[in-house]
Amino acid sequence: MRNRLKVLRAERNWSQADLADKLDVSRQSVNAIETGKYDPSLPLAFKIAKVFGLPIEQIFSDDEVAQAAE
Amino acid sequence: MQRETNPKIISNARRYAGNMIVACVLYTVFVFAGAYATRIDDLPRWVLIVAALAPLLPALLMLRAYVIFLNGIDEFQRRIQTEGVLIAAAVVGFGTFAYGFLEEWAGLPHLPLLWVFPALIAVWGLAVCVLRLRYK
Numbered sequence: 001m002r003n004r005l006k007v008l009r010a011e012r013n014w015s016q017a018d019l020a021d022k023l024d025v026s027r028q029s030v031n032a033i034e035t036g037k038y039d040p041s042l043p044l045a046f047k048i049a050k051v052f053g054l055p056i057e058q059i060f061s062d063d064e065v066a067q068a069a070e
Numbered sequence: 071m072q073r074e075t076n077p078k079i080i081s082n083a084r085r086y087a088g089n090m091i092v093a094c095v096l097y098t099v100f101v102f103a104g105a106y107a108t109r110i111d112d113l114p115r116w117v118l119i120v121a122a123l124a125p126l127l128p129a130l131l132m133l134r135a136y137v138i139f140l141n142g143i144d145e146f147q148r149r150i151q152t153e154g155v156l157i158a159a160a161v162v163g164f165g166t167f168a169y170g171f172l173e174e175w176a177g178l179p180h181l182p183l184l185w186v187f188p189a190l191i192a193v194w195g196l197a198v199c200v201l202r203l204r205y206k
């Protein structure tokens with residue numbers, strides 16, 4: 001699964017620690033999600049969408065769908 | 071490397087460290103008291119049984135501290151911890167199983183069962199460190 005977390009975070013000038021605080025997770029967890037090493041659960045994905053004020057599909061996308069779009 | 075700043079995560083880690091220190095101190099006291107008791111002549115067998123099982127209480131306190139810690143961490147951290155436990159169970163389980171056969175059939179020296187739990191803890195700790203590096 002791909003995500004735009006890093007870009008969205010940069011647009012808001014948030015550090016990984018800022019985002020981690022807002023999501024109530026560890027900074028390491030934010031880093032693992034951003035680098036694609038960990039796919040969040042659905043509840044956490046919804047929480048991320050809520051923090052950014054965006055629908056989930058504008059943050060996360062399926063690998064195959066993203067590749068096809070490219 | 072950036073450090074964790076989330077107050078909930080920090081307080082959970084501190085509570086875990088505090089609970090573990092208390093359990094470790096109790097464990098040390100119980101082990102030394104038990105070892106001392108075995109040197110006293112003519113103690114009734116039930117006293118020796120109680121002394122031998124006493125270190126189990128602080129070990130259970132360690133388990134309790136770990137469960138509380140596990141419930142206070144986020145899903146990604148919990149995944150690292152549970153993967154670590156699984157790796158430790160597999161390594162120690164298969165290791166002791168294999169060594170059991172080696173002891174029985176190949177004449178390797180007997181190892182006390184006492185070492186199984188510390189081996190589990192050691193491999194689990196090592197596995198968690200390796201997993202943390204992998205996800206870094």
